[in-house]
Amino acid sequence: MYYIINEIEIIDEELKYTPIGYTLNEEDRDTINANYDNTLGMWLKLNVYELSTGIKHISDYFTTSDVIYSANTQTTSIEGMGLTEIIDISELT
DSSP states (O other): OEEEEEEEEEETTEEEEEEEEEEOOHHHHHHHHHHHIIIIIHHHHHTHHHHHHTSSOHHHHTTSOSEEEEEEEEESOOTTSOOOBOOOOGGGO
16 A cells, blocks of 8 residues: 655645655554644644634644645555655654
């Protein structure tokens, strides 16, 4: 199984998900997703009311963090996607 790693960032006031590579390692996938859950995921949960009423915007999170990563997409083939395997995830967590 291939786990697609996405870089999540704000570009021109829009939330963008950009596939940057993949991992075959389930532990790496879990580490990346746990980091997401403990950062942006937690921020979203804590601010759901403010986000739904327009008091806050998703871009507010990115004033203190440039990018965050997720590995929530899995596939059995990456053919034609132009992705490379990321073996060292230390810079992604």
